[in-house]
Amino acid sequence: MTATIGPPRGGGLPGAVHSEWTKLWSVRSSWWTVLAAAVLMLGYTALAATAVPVMAEHGDPEAATVSAPGLAVNAVFFLAQFPVLALATLFIAGEYGTGAIRSTLQWVPVRGRVLTAKCAALLPALCGLGVVLTGAALALAVPLMGGAGVPLTAGEAVRTALAIGGYFVLLGAFALGVGTALRSVAGALTVSFVALLALPMLCSALGLTAVLDYLPGVAGVNLMLGEGTLNDLTGQPVPYARWVAALVLGCWSAAALGAGAAVLRSRDAG
Amino acid sequence: MITLRGLTKHYGRKRVVDELTFDVAPGRVTGFLGPNGAGKSTTMRMVLGLDRPTSGEALVDGRRYAELRHPLREVGAVLDARSVHPGRDARRHLLAMARSNGIPDARVDEVLGTVGLADVAGKRAGAFSLGMGQRLGIAGALLGDPGTLLFDEPVNGLDPDGVRWIRQLMRSLATEGRTVLVSSHLMSEMQLTADQLVVIGRGRLLADAPVTEFVADDRAVHVRLPDPGERQTLAHHLTGEGLAVEERGGGELVVTGGTVEGVGDLAHALGLRLHGLTADAVSLEQAYLRLTANEVEYAAPAAGRRAGR
Incomplete structure (x- = not known):
């Protein structure tokens, strides 16, 4: 056997991250989910923005309260976050479905390192995706709104883009944690849907309004909207600053990752 | 060198691997034999750190697999073909593998050529035949030029040319001084490749002896x-x-x-x-069947009676 592999260069955590990055972009499903996120984000924002001048013409007072960042946040929460959720879930839970997890753990036998490497490969990409999609959505929404609605400042545009990038990071971390803990794409997606969407509705119905702002989905919207803005999910203005919202959602993500890491360390490869 | 010491694995109350103790020495092909369900794959998974032993230990060159800094440079393994993502093409599967262990990208095309998959390197692994999947697995095992190799039922799905090729490959790997452990449920296959035979049944060691000794005993x-x-x-x-x-x-x-x-x-x-x-040319097969048949017939057989002879 001719062996031209040379002395070890890399490996360890940097090698594991490079490996995960290669894996991430070498399956079609990753590209499809990114495309789906872009189509949903831009499609929703464009449609909703087009409606604003029409509302204003008909003298609808609500037209004046609509802002381009608000449209972008709605596009994320009701549509674009789901392909992102699917991407992160497939990235780890999908490996249990295909059996590829056995390869992954054979290449990188230090269990905690696998999860760290997946986070390091996926989360910066999600941050970039959030920032770019927000920029594009705002650039699309402002001309379509034609001067109606709340005027957009450059500062607000940047803050919204970073906040949505941050939301994608925390959402991705949450999904990676849940996916690692449950080892099943269907199970992980179900749990994430319930946590993000069903839980706020359930709490509202039960009158537990005090906890609403501390649920992951609501905290995510609060993060994207910023303090004082009306949150449609709670019907109340956002009660805390963006960094508090990031901390609340970050705790959920950390808990999910902790559960995932514990399962990954203690169980056989599957 | 693979060292197993009292290696045991329980799934619930079922003992899949039961107090296995043996060494796999370098420089020869060691056949790992047993009926389906005897615990061969589980043993190999424990060597690779995929499954955690209930008790005992499995070491490669004196260390646990997870302690190896660049595991693929020390241990190559072919488990089942279903441990590859079906949507990823062969080259990028191996690229991801190489990068995880600091192996240069150029080595990927080298092993693809070695196993004869260079022409289909861009094809999705899910579209591979069973035999091509096995070749991809072997390419991965060779990627890090490791001193220890584990093959779990490697001839499954290979055509006669492929079977001959893998026999020669295993022999040449052993001749180069590497440790080669090959599992199979077919004695006839091992008769042609192995120097040493380790036979297990129901997770217990039944025999660990050179092939020649096996033959001499019952021929x-x-x-x-x-x-x-x-x-x-x-x-x-x-x-x-x-x-x-x-x-x-x-x-x-x-x-x-x-x-x-x-x-x-x-x-x-x-x-x-x-x-x-x-x-008698098939006496090895008969010796093996007799050995493993005992394991099935008696509920509490004298394990280890034939071990270490």
Whole structure:
């Protein structure tokens, strides 16, 4: 056997991250989910923005309260976050479905390192995706709104883009944690849907309004909207600053990752 | 060098691997035999750190797999073909693998050429035939140029050319001084490749011996003499030496416990006329079946009675 592999260069955590990055972009499903996120984000924002001048013409007072960042946040929460959720879930839970997890753990036998490497490969990409999609959505929404609605400042545009990038990071971390803990794409997606969407509705119905702002989905919207803005999910203005919202959602993500890491360390490869 | 010490794995109350202790030495092919469900794959998974032993340990060159800094440079393994993402093409599967262990990208095309997959390197692994999947697995095992290799049922799904190729590959890897452990449920396959045989049944060690010793133990010798009187003479002398002799039709004697050389020399010394003298070619298979059949027949067999002989 001719062996031209040379002395070890890399490996360890940097090698594991490079490996995960290669894996991430070498399956079609990753590209499809990114495309789906872009189509949903831009499609929703464009449609909703087009409606604003029409509302204003008909003298609808609500037209004046609509802002381009608000449209972008709605596009994320009701549509674009789901392909992102699917991407992160497939990235780890999908490996249990295909059996590829056995390869992954054979290449990188230090269990905690696998999860760290997946986070390091996926989360910066999600941050970039959030920032770019927000920029594009705002650039699309402002001309379509034609001067109606709340005027957009450059500062607000940047803050919204970073906040949505941050939301994608925390959402991705949450999904990676849940996916690692449950080892099943269907199970992980179900749990994430319930946590993000069903839980706020359930709490509202039960009158537990005090906890609403501390649920992951609501905290995510609060993060994207910023303090004082009306949150449609709670019907109340956002009660805390963006960094508090990031901390609340970050705790959920950390808990999910902790559960995932514990399962990954203690169980056989599957 | 692979070292197993009291390696045990329980799934719930079922003991899949039971107190396995043996070494796999470098420089030779060690066949790992047992019926389906004997615990071969689970043992290999524990060597690779995929499954955690209930007790005992599995070491590669004295260290646990997870302690290896660049595991793929020390241990190559072919488990089942279903451990590859079906949507990823062969080259990028191997690229991801190489990058995880600091192996240069150029090595990927090298191993793809070695296993004969260079032409389909851009094809999705899910579209591969079973044999191509096995070749991809072997490419991965060779990627880090490791000193220890584990193959779990490697000839499954390969065509006769592929089977011959992998036999030669395993032999040459062993000749280069590497440690090679190959599992199979077919003794006939191991007879052609292995130097050493480790046989397990229901997770327990049944035998650990060189192939030659296996053969010598149970090999039957068939000798044919046309003259009935001479047949009686030979049978008499063989029985006198403590060998079991059975007379068959066609003037044939079946001698167990002896060797071809011994029987032939004796006949020559007695001046007897022989029309045939052969050793039983399938006796290894029979020895194996007898060994593993015992495991199935008795609920509480004397484990280790045949071990370490």
